[in-house]
Amino acid sequence: MALRSIPIATTGGESRTDSLNQRIGHRSTSILRYGDQLAGRSRAIDAGHVRDASGKRHLPRYRWSDPASTPSYRIGIFAGIHGDEHSGVIAALQLLHHLELHPMIGRFHELFIYPVCNPWGFDQGLREGASGRDLNRLFWQEEAEVLLIEQELRAKRFDGIIALHTDDTSEGIYGYVNGSTLTRHLLEPSLDAASSILPRDHRPEIDTHPAERSIITGGYTGILSAPPDQHPKPFEIVFETPHLAPLGRQVEAHMAAVKEILRIFPQISSQGMDI
Ligand SMILES: [Zn+2]
Numbered sequence: 359m360a361l362r363s364i365p366i367a368t369t370g371g372e373s374r375t376d377s378l379n380q381r382i383g384h385r386s387t388s389i390l391r392y393g394d395q396l397a398g399r400s401r402a403i404d405a406g407h408v409r410d411a412s413g414k415r416h417l418p419r420y421r422w423s424d425p426a427s428t429p430s431y432r433i434g435i436f437a438g439i440h441g442d443e444h445s446g447v448i449a450a451l452q453l454l455h456h457l458e459l460h461p462m463i464g465r466f467h468e469l470f471i472y473p474v475c476n477p478w479g480f481d482q483g484l485r486e487g488a489s490g491r492d493l494n495r496l497f498w499q500e501e502a503e504v505l506l507i508e509q510e511l512r513a514k515r516f517d518g519i520i521a522l523h524t525d526d527t528s529e530g531i532y533g534y535v536n537g538s539t540l541t542r543h544l545l546e547p548s549l550d551a552a553s554s555i556l557p558r559d560h561r562p563e564i565d566t567h568p569a570e571r572s573i574i575t576g577g578y579t580g581i582l583s584a585p586p587d588q589h590p591k592p593f594e595i596v597f598e599t600p601h602l603a604p605l606g607r608q609v610e611a612h613m614a615a616v617k618e619i620l621r622i623f624p625q626i627s628s629q630g631m632d633i
Contacts (some may be wrong), residue, residue, distance in 0.1 A: 371591020382416065383481030386474050391474065391482055392451055399427065400458050402582035408506055415508040416477060422469045424458050429468035431623060435583055436472045436507070439494050439523075441486070445599055445608035446522025452609060453616060463617050466624045470514060474621030475507060475582070479592065494521075495580035504582075512585050518544075518593040518623060521582050522612050531611055532572040536583060537594030540626055544619050545573055545595050551618035552611040556603055565598075590610040595619065 390407070397405040402425045408417040423429050435453070437446035450473035459465045474480050487493045487503045496504045511519075519537070531552050535541040539598040549558060549572050550615070557570040568573045577596070584592050597615045599608040 359397060376519055382477050385481050385483075386418070387476045389447065389451065389474055389480075392417055393454060396420075396451075396454050396458060397603070403454060403458065403463060409509065410506055415503075415506055417472060417473050417510065419510070420454055420471045420473070422454060422464060422467075422471065424464055424467055425461055427466055427470065431517045431627065432465045432468045432470070432514060433518040433520065433620070433623070434472065434511070434514060435469045435520045435522070436475050437522040438473060438477075439507075439521065439582060440473035440478050440492075441476045441482060441484050443485075443522075443524040443601065445524055445601075445605055446612055447473050447480065448605070448611035449522060449609045449616070452613060456613070456617075464620055467618075467620055470510070470516075471505070472510070485572075494582060495578060497582055497586070498586055499580060500605075507582065508585070511582075515588060516584065517594045517627075519582070519584060519595070520619060521594075521596045521614060522616075523596055523598045524601040524608060525561050525565060525598045528558045528559045528598065528600045529602070530572065530600055531596050531615075532559040532564050532569060532574065533615075534574045534577045534581075534596035535594070536557070536576065536596075537591040541593040541595060542573060542575075543626060544593055544622055545597075546571075547595070548595070548615040548618040552597075552615040554606055555611045555614055556599060559600070593623070 394405045397403040402422050404421045406419050406421055435450060437450040450471050454471055475485055476493050479486055489503055493504055533545045536543050567577055576580050583594055599611050
């Protein structure tokens with residue numbers, strides 16, 4: 359099972375995880391245990407998991423804030439909305455770990471990291487949510503299954519949204535751009551950075567969409583995105599790795615892409631680049 363590749367501890371003094379244990383499955387619990395232990399040791403990481411009023415639905419959430427400055431940019435990083443795509447989940451946790459070791463990679467940022475956006479699917483090893491539907495087609499349609507994530511998107515008003523996915527029909531990395539017009543100026547260099555680990559998908563059509571230089575503009579409706587009334591729009595990137603590539607490589611590619619986006623975004627923003 360994929361999760362063996364992160365050092366998941368089986369014992370420890372976790373607290374918040376325990377209260378969620380009754381409601382979530384083994385895999386999600388492992389993720390939370392690892393993340394909560396990181397948070398417990400770190401001054402920069404907070405575990406602030408979200409639950410709905412009934413206590414039935416939950417959304418694991420970690421916040422990391424640049425300890426060296428007052429953060430200027432708030433970025434949301436979302437993984438595991440498709441429950442059978444593990445590399446993004448692992449990458450999200452490894453990112454937390456790397457931020458703890460090398461805080462410079464998150465300089466000027468406040469990051470909200472949601473490693474498992476579809477806990478039910480993740481625990482079952484299924485793409486879909488509990489209703490059998492693809493959660494990443496349900497956004498902003500008053501669907502209960504994505505309500506917690508929507509609440510976060512509304513409350514945080516992110517400057518940037520990064521969603522990590524894998525694609526079993528692709529043999530290379532690619533991405534979707536939406537939102538702010540500067541999004542492609544972030545995705546392009548991040549694909550470049552990640553292409554040292556896995557090749558790009560160069561096909562003119564990817565995942566049924568026209569693509570240019572591994573970039574799809576637009577894509578499906580109902581995907582995880584900023585609230586329709588949020589202005590100015592944040593950058594919105596979906597980063598995809600080839601599902602059948604070695605898991606470790608996918609994780610590395612996700613990490614390289616995210617780090618590059620985090621590195622470049624403050625530069626582009628502070629230059630007030632007119633794009
Ligand atoms: Zn996906």
